[in-house]
Amino acid sequence: MEVWLAHPAIQSGIAPFLAALVVAELLVRLRLSGLCVIAGLAATVYLVADFNFTSLSSSKKIILATLLGAGIAPLLDLLTTWQPGLQKPLRTLIAALCGGVALWVFWPVLKQQEMQASLTHGAAAFTFIAWLYYWMDSLSATSVRAGAAGFSLGIASGLSALLGASALLGQLGLAAGSACGAYLLIQLLSGKALPGGKTFILPVVLLCGLIAPAAWLLAKMPWECLLLLAMIPLAARLPIAQNAPLRVQVVTQSVLALLPGAGAVAWAWHIGGSPV
Amino acid sequence: MIRLPRNLLLLAAALPLAAFAAPESYTIDPTHTYPNFSVSHLGFSTMHGRFDNTTGKLTLDRAAKTGSVDISIATASINTGLQKRDDHLRGPDFFNTAEFPKMTYQSTAVKFKGDAVDTVEGKLTLMGITKPVTLTVTAFKCGDNPMSKKPMCGADATAHIKRSDFGMKYGLPGLGDELKLSFEVEAIKD
Numbered sequence: 001m002e003v004w005l006a007h008p009a010i011q012s013g014i015a016p017f018l019a020a021l022v023v024a025e026l027l028v029r030l031r032l033s034g035l036c037v038i039a040g041l042a043a044t045v046y047l048v049a050d051f052n053f054t055s056l057s058s059s060k061k062i063i064l065a066t067l068l069g070a071g072i073a074p075l076l077d078l079l080t081t082w083q084p085g086l087q088k089p090l091r092t093l094i095a096a097l098c099g100g101v102a103l104w105v106f107w108p109v110l111k112q113q114e115m116q117a118s119l120t121h122g123a124a125a126f127t128f129i130a131w132l133y134y135w136m137d138s139l140s141a142t143s144v145r146a147g148a149a150g151f152s153l154g155i156a157s158g159l160s161a162l163l164g165a166s167a168l169l170g171q172l173g174l175a176a177g178s179a180c181g182a183y184l185l186i187q188l189l190s191g192k193a194l195p196g197g198k199t200f201i202l203p204v205v206l207l208c209g210l211i212a213p214a215a216w217l218l219a220k221m222p223w224e225c226l227l228l229l230a231m232i233p234l235a236a237r238l239p240i241a242q243n244a245p246l247r248v249q250v251v252t253q254s255v256l257a258l259l260p261g262a263g264a265v266a267w268a269w270h271i272g273g274s275p276v
Numbered sequence: 277m278i279r280l281p282r283n284l285l286l287l288a289a290a291l292p293l294a295a296f297a298a299p300e301s302y303t304i305d306p307t308h309t310y311p312n313f314s315v316s317h318l319g320f321s322t323m324h325g326r327f328d329n330t331t332g333k334l335t336l337d338r339a340a341k342t343g344s345v346d347i348s349i350a351t352a353s354i355n356t357g358l359q360k361r362d363d364h365l366r367g368p369d370f371f372n373t374a375e376f377p378k379m380t381y382q383s384t385a386v387k388f389k390g391d392a393v394d395t396v397e398g399k400l401t402l403m404g405i406t407k408p409v410t411l412t413v414t415a416f417k418c419g420d421n422p423m424s425k426k427p428m429c430g431a432d433a434t435a436h437i438k439r440s441d442f443g444m445k446y447g448l449p450g451l452g453d454e455l456k457l458s459f460e461v462e463a464i465k466d
Contacts, residue, residue, distance in 0.1 A: 165367045218374045219367040
């Protein structure tokens with residue numbers, strides 16, 4: 001059993017997928033299926049790391065921020081249901097706050113760099129995650145598009161991080177991708193859209209939006225991958241036939257969202273080659 | 277004849293002894309100081325590596341049998357002879373060198389056996405976590421360098437740590453938890 005649980009495919013593929021599948025299905029009546037992402041992450045963290053946050057390295061901060069984001073997100077969904085007019089200003093505010101979280105996560109690295117490098121890297125990390133949140137949140141009303149974007153973001157940021165010499169960050173990203181895959185699979189099989197909203201979007205963005213710059217700043221992932229990953233929510237917005245069956249939408253939207261993600265992985269492979 | 281006070285004569289006689297007993301300060305010679313490590317690779321073999329860039333200071337008071345050790349190791353200087361593996365070891369899975377560029381060792385007690393340093397008790401800080409680590413000194417010599425004629429001290433020392441104690445848990449249990457550290461240290465008198 002221990003040998004199985006130590007296998008990376010179980011740790012960052014099957015375990016988060018199954019955890020997400022169960023949570024998304026169980027919480028559908030409570031409209032909290034979006035929490036499947038955090039269930040998937042928790043399964044992977046349990047198997048590859050731990051929930052000990054006494055020494056807060058950047059990787060630990062990423063996990064902590066995602067967990068906290070998952071705790072806050074349902075309340076934000078309640079708020080925007082109660083006050084729909086808050087949707088747009090809240091989107092901008094949360095995007096900026098996500099950028100602030102990125103600065104908090106990477107501050108120990110940024111403060112050791114030369115001023116110019118620190119400003120450039122800090123601004124890039126801030127902009128990347130703020131951009132991701134802004135555009136991912138615009139997909140929050142359509143769970144198929146959001147799920148497809150999350151699936152591509154998780155898989156692509158995970159594989160790019162893996163090729164950029166960080167297996168831990170890679171596994172966390174792949175866990176997000178697997179969880180989003182479970183979220184999409186339920187919709188594909190049932191033909192019905194699952195509830196998502198910020199409960200789904202915020203943890204995905206915090207996890208993948210921090211993993212990718214971490215793999216760039218802490219490991220060897222090329223910066224161009226960030227540009228390609230940033231295209232994923234835009235690809236998920238591309239128009240498809242609205243009257244197409246949901247199953248067709250899931251497949252089409254996933255393929256579209258995967259295109260820039262595949263580009264990021266290909267570029268990381270081209271620059272870094274295969275992992276050790 | 278001028279008669280010096282007796283206390284002054286005693287003081288003058290004691291001066292050379294006091295000079296001998298004063299702590300001597302040494303600076304680590306980075307070209308002859310390399311922290312090495314070895315770790316089990318999947319249980320099949322033992323992988324070796326070292327850090328190429330180490331700085332620090334030693335003080336020794338051989339009369340009083342005390343001293344101190346203060347060493348700083350640039351973690352990004354890790355070298356196992358394979359660039360791709362070194363990149364991985366520098367990343368967040370292992371030493372996370374962008375975030376934690378230094379590994380430091382500060383002694384809390386230097387213990388002598390006869391005239392030679394026997395053990396050094398101290399604190400190792402790695403990846404932001406500080407743990408007590410005792411170095412066992414297997415060789416120790418002070419004297420003049422035959423080439424430069426400068427006074428210097430050198431030592432070989434070993435220690436064992438568990439990397440998981442410092443939050444480095446990637447690859448456990450396949451990649452060994454226990455790291456054997458061995459230091460070859462030379463320091464030149466200031």
